[in-house]
Amino acid sequence: MLKSRAGGISEMKKRGCGIGSMWYGIGNTGLPNPSGAFVQVLDDCTVIIHTGCADIGQGSTTVLAQIAAEELGVNFNDISVICADTGVTPDAGKTSASRQTYISGNAVRKAAQSAKETIFKKGAELLQVPEEELILKNYQLNSLKNYNIQISLKEIMAKCREDGTLVIGHGWFNPQTKGLDKRGQGIPYATYAFATQWVEVEVDTETGEIDILNVVAAHDVGKAVNPMAVEGQIEGGSVMGAGYALMEEIILDDGKIINSSFSNYLIPTIKDVPCVNSIIVEEEEVTGPFGAKGVGEPALIPTATAIANAISNALGIRFYELPITPEKILNSLKTANNTNKNQRDF
Amino acid sequence: MYWEKYLKVKTLHEAMEILKLYQGKARLIAGGTDLVLQLREKKKRVSVLVDISDLPELQYIKEEHGQIKIGAMTTHSQLAASPLLWEKVIVLAQAASSVGSPQIRNVGTVGGNIVNAQPAADTVVALMALDAKVVVFNNDGGEEKIPFSELFLGVGESKIDPTSQLLKEISFSLLPEMRSSLGRLARRKALALPILNIGIVLSVNKKENRLHEARICVAPVAPVPMRMKEAEKTLLSRKLSDELLISASKAAFDAADPRNSKLRGNTAYRKELVRVMTYRTLKTALATRGGVGDEAGSITV
Numbered sequence: 001m002l003k004s005r006a007g008g009i010s011e012m013k014k015r016g017c018g019i020g021s022m023w024y025g026i027g028n029t030g031l032p033n034p035s036g037a038f039v040q041v042l043d044d045c046t047v048i049i050h051t052g053c054a055d056i057g058q059g060s061t062t063v064l065a066q067i068a069a070e071e072l073g074v075n076f077n078d079i080s081v082i083c084a085d086t087g088v089t090p091d092a093g094k095t096s097a098s099r100q101t102y103i104s105g106n107a108v109r110k111a112a113q114s115a116k117e118t119i120f121k122k123g124a125e126l127l128q129v130p131e132e133e134l135i136l137k138n139y140q141l142n143s144l145k146n147y148n149i150q151i152s153l154k155e156i157m158a159k160c161r162e163d164g165t166l167v168i169g170h171g172w173f174n175p176q177t178k179g180l181d182k183r184g185q186g187i188p189y190a191t192y193a194f195a196t197q198w199v200e201v202e203v204d205t206e207t208g209e210i211d212i213l214n215v216v217a218a219h220d221v222g223k224a225v226n227p228m229a230v231e232g233q234i235e236g237g238s239v240m241g242a243g244y245a246l247m248e249e250i251i252l253d254d255g256k257i258i259n260s261s262f263s264n265y266l267i268p269t270i271k272d273v274p275c276v277n278s279i280i281v282e283e284e285e286v287t288g289p290f291g292a293k294g295v296g297e298p299a300l301i302p303t304a305t306a307i308a309n310a311i312s313n314a315l316g317i318r319f320y321e322l323p324i325t326p327e328k329i330l331n332s333l334k335t336a337n338n339t340n341k342n343q344r345d346f
Numbered sequence: 347m348y349w350e351k352y353l354k355v356k357t358l359h360e361a362m363e364i365l366k367l368y369q370g371k372a373r374l375i376a377g378g379t380d381l382v383l384q385l386r387e388k389k390k391r392v393s394v395l396v397d398i399s400d401l402p403e404l405q406y407i408k409e410e411h412g413q414i415k416i417g418a419m420t421t422h423s424q425l426a427a428s429p430l431l432w433e434k435v436i437v438l439a440q441a442a443s444s445v446g447s448p449q450i451r452n453v454g455t456v457g458g459n460i461v462n463a464q465p466a467a468d469t470v471v472a473l474m475a476l477d478a479k480v481v482v483f484n485n486d487g488g489e490e491k492i493p494f495s496e497l498f499l500g501v502g503e504s505k506i507d508p509t510s511q512l513l514k515e516i517s518f519s520l521l522p523e524m525r526s527s528l529g530r531l532a533r534r535k536a537l538a539l540p541i542l543n544i545g546i547v548l549s550v551n552k553k554e555n556r557l558h559e560a561r562i563c564v565a566p567v568a569p570v571p572m573r574m575k576e577a578e579k580t581l582l583s584r585k586l587s588d589e590l591l592i593s594a595s596k597a598a599f600d601a602a603d604p605r606n607s608k609l610r611g612n613t614a615y616r617k618e619l620v621r622v623m624t625y626r627t628l629k630t631a632l633a634t635r636g637g638v639g640d641e642a643g644s645i646t647v
Contacts, residue, residue, distance in 0.1 A: 206622045207531065208615075247534060251608050264539070264609060271535035325533075327615045 012205045015213070018309025020302035021196040025189030026294040027099045027175045034174035035104040036090035039068060039111040041119070041167040043157050045139055046078040049111070052092030053104040054084035058296055059229035060100045064108045066225050067289050071112035073136040073153070090172070098294030101225065102191065103173055105289035110171025118167045122156050175287070191285050193298040195219040197238065199274075199306035203314045205333060208326030210311065212242055212274035219298060220281040223291035227280055230295055234278040237299020242274060243267040245304035249323050348385040354397040358404075358483070361512060364396050366485040370509045372396055376419055376458035379450050404457075404514065407431065415517040418457025418480075422469070423448075425456060435518075436634065437526035437545050441472035444530055447537050457513045460497065463504035465572075466543045466565035470498075472528060474563040474571045475545035476518040483512040498570035521549035521559055525634065529627030531619060540566075541610050542619050546631045548581075556585045562594075562628075564620055566610070567602040574598040577624065586632070595625040 027033055038050040049068050055061040065079040082089060092104045116136060123141040124131040127150075133143050141156060143149035160167060175190035200214040217234050224230040247266040251259045259265045284291035304322060312318050317332045353372075355361045365372050372394035375381055384390040398404065404419035407428050414435060416425070425431060425442035432439045445451050445459070445468050459469045460480065478494045497505050506513055526547045532538035543565050549558035560581035562574040577597035584590060599621035606612045611619075 207619060209531075253608055258608060263537070266534050266538065269534055269536040327611045330615055330618060 013202050014205055014314040015200065015202045016310045016312070016314025017198060017200045018306045018311070018313050019196060019198050020305030020307075020309065021194075022298065022301040022305075023192050023194045024098065024298045024301060026097070026102050026191050026193060027177070027189055028093075028097050030177050030180040030186050030188040032174050032177070033093045033097070033099065033103065034172050035092035035100070035107040036170070036172035037064075037092070037104065037107040037111040038090060039072075039108065039115045039169045039171075041072065041115050041157065043161055045074060045153050045157060046080065047072060047074060047112075048080045048082065049108060050082045050089045051104055051108060052084060052086070052089040053100050054092075054095045056095050058095075058100075058233060059226060060095065060104065062229065063101055063225045064104060067105050067108050068112045070290065071109055072116060073138055073140070075139075090170075098193065098296035098298060100294075100296075102222075102285075102288050102293050103175060105225070105292055106173035106287075107171050109289040110173060111169045112171075113169065114171050115167050115169030117169070118160070118165060119153070119156055122160055122165065123151060126151055126156070126159060190287055191222070191293045193220060193222075193294055194281075194283075195298050195302055197241075197302040197306045199303065199310045201307060201310040201314060203311060203329060204326075205315070205329075208329035208333075210246055210307075210324065210326070210329070212246075212307065215242075215274050215276045215303065215306075216279065217276060217299070217302075218279035218281055219295055220283045221295045222285035222288050222293035223282050224280045225290065225292050230280055231278040233295045234299045235276045237295075237297075237301075238276045238303050239268050239273050241300050241303025242272075242307065244300070244322065245307040246323050246325070249325075348382075349392050349395045351394040352397065353394060354400060356400060358398075358401060358512070358514075361396050361398050361401075362483060362485045362487075364394070365510055365512075368394050368509075372509060374398055374508045374512060377421065377450075377454040378458075379446070379454040380458065380462045398512070409434070409520075413517050413519050415515055416456060417515060418460075418513045419455050420457075422446075422451035422454050422456065422459070425469070426451060434520060434524070435476065435526060437475060437528045437547060437631075438469065438472045440528040440530075441468040441543075441545065444468045444528070444540075456516060460516070461504050461506050461508055461513055463498055463500075463502050463570075464566075465498070465501060465568065465570050466540050467571075468528070468530070468540070468543060471543040471545040471563050471565050471571050472526075473516060473518065473545075474573060475526070475547040475561045477547075477561060478516050478518040480506075480513055481515040481517070482506055483514050485510045489514075495573070501569045521547070523550040523552060523558075524548070525550055525631045527627050527631035527634065529623045529630070531623060542566075542616070542623055544620075544623050544627045546624075546627050548628075548631055550632070554585070557581055560594075562598060562624060564598060564602060564624070567604040567616065567620060572601070574601050574624070576601055581628075591625055591628045594628065595621045598624040 040048045053060050061081045061083055065081050069076045069079050120131045120134050123134055129143050133145055135142050135144050139153040141151050178187035180186040196218050198216040202211045202213055215238050217238055285293045308319055317336050373392045375395045375397050404417040406417040408415050422442040422445045456469050459467050474494050480492050482490050529544040530540050531542040532540050545563040547561045551558050560578045562577050563571050565571040577594040580594045580597050599617055602617050602620040604616040
């Protein structure tokens with residue numbers, strides 16, 4: 001079928017590239033927004049985490065489990081996460097503002113560290129070494145000075161059971177911000193995410209259709225706790241950005257919205273999704289859990305800019321209004337004294 | 347409730363009897379992908395629905411004496427999966443593959459698509475270019491054959507009355523050296539209503555490098571699917587050349603009169619697309635036969 005985007009017979013296509021860059025504050029602007037967490041290590045070396053953090057599909061539950069597993073030296077599969085139950089879980093604020101990995105991640109890490117203190121105390125007793133010398137990894141407590149001085153986590157938990165010690169930790173974290181004064185000055189965020197996206201487009205100068213050929217998206221996330229999940233965020237954000245640039249539009253007729261259904265308020269389908277190449281940049285954020293910050297909203301931000309710039313590069317025309325539709329492209333090509341000499345002379 | 351009675355029939359005869367009995371208050375339902383929405387939105391009202399989806403004698407695609415015959419209850423998915431159509435009538439296979447979404451294609455029927463009479467309906471545009479005819483049963487026991495050119499009276503208005511008539515079969519003739527293609531323009535690559543649908547069917551005279559027959563159907567540029575008669579005449583007037591295709595596209599541009607639409611675009615833009623897409627679809631149609639690019643016998647333009 002001739003989908004007019006398909007290369008081939010007689011299209012007049014122009015290609016261009018564009019770049020968009022962004023920086024974005026992580027957390028609620030200039031306001032306190034803490035998260036808390038509870039961690040318990042059980043006799044069988046499994047762990048239960050309680051967190052108020054609601055996973056909306058971005059994978060926070062997985063990331064929090066990974067952070068606890070790393071801190072406590074146990075396998076990810078031995079972690080249970082009880083989350084987002086206002087009946088029992090501690091407040092972890094909203095899942096928004098790209099804040100959960102950074103803030104709830106810190107809360108869970110601190111709670112795990114708090115539980116770990118009990119393990120270290122017991123270990124130091126049993127091994128006769130100072131607590132500062134110990135490392136907990138792979139279900140085992142070792143002395144950093146002499147690796148042969150070791151005891152299994154299982155044994156420690158058994159000893160705790162013997163004398164009635166429970167291994168429970170709690171933690172909470174609030175980013176260091178300062179409320180904005182009446183001139184809008186203050187410290188709105190404790191950390192920022194940075195990104196640059198590069199987009200290559202192809203414009204059909206006869207139908208005005210735009211094809212996004214490639215997206216390269218480089219995002220500084222501090223530390224990618226789960227690289228696949230970070231890529232998922234970047235890809236999802238870029239696709240949404242593409243829809244924002246080229247498709248999304250509320251159409252009014254006499255004040256009434258005439259495209260209020262998803263059949264005619266358009267967002268990209270799987271067939272419209274461009275090739276997104278994600279580059280994860282890790283510039284460690286010292287205040288973040290294992291250096292991590294956030295990527296939820298940042299993934300969306302630079303794409304539309306890059307697309308508008310790419311179209312400008314392809315056609316030599318700037319667009320300042322979104323979405324950039326085929327109709328706007330054709331109108332601009334006509335009015336600009338940019339007569340494309342290759343255009344078929346009908 | 348949107349209906350009072352829902353009757354699923356086992357025979358054609360039963361269906362026609364019920365329609366006759368209810369005297370206009372009963373209505374046929376096929377896949378229902380358009381009708382149910384219309385009933386819900388109160389755009390149509392009905393007392394009794396007569397479900398004919400269980401009639402296997404209305405589901406077929408066959409070739410008979412140089413004609414293709416299709417049962418009205420054949421779904422778009424069945425058409426889109428037909429090797430016969432992909433081999434011999436690619437424009438219809440392409441059209442059926444473009445309707446709505448996979449879910450709609452599995453349930454919706456070509457007969458329902460026709461009776462729903464939206465001017466740019468994908469299969470309607472293809473069948474108009476194929477000069478199809480339909481066989482319609484009336485509830486007095488009679489049967490009539492209606493050419494596609496007479497079927498559409500306005501947006502959503504077909505000559506067939508689903509409270510008293512049953513669309514039974516769609517048929518069209520295969521042409522010698524037949525080339526066809528569907529040109530479709532929409533705001534995204536799937537699940538989108540067409541801004542423009544162009545169905546082109548040609549019969550090529552290879553020896554003399556010209557066309558025996560040319561049919562171009564364009565929609566939506568009017569309340570009904572439109573055959574571009576001037577453009578067709580132009581294409582038959584002389585030997586094939588790039589200049590001829592351009593002339594034909596200009597004729598289509600002149601004939602198209604779409605209104606300013608907030609959803610589809612303004613008139614000037616839509617007319618321009620008619621010109622561009624007619625040219626491109628003509629070129630594609632000439633370059634392919636059925637589903638196979640015909641290198642040895644392709645027409646040089």
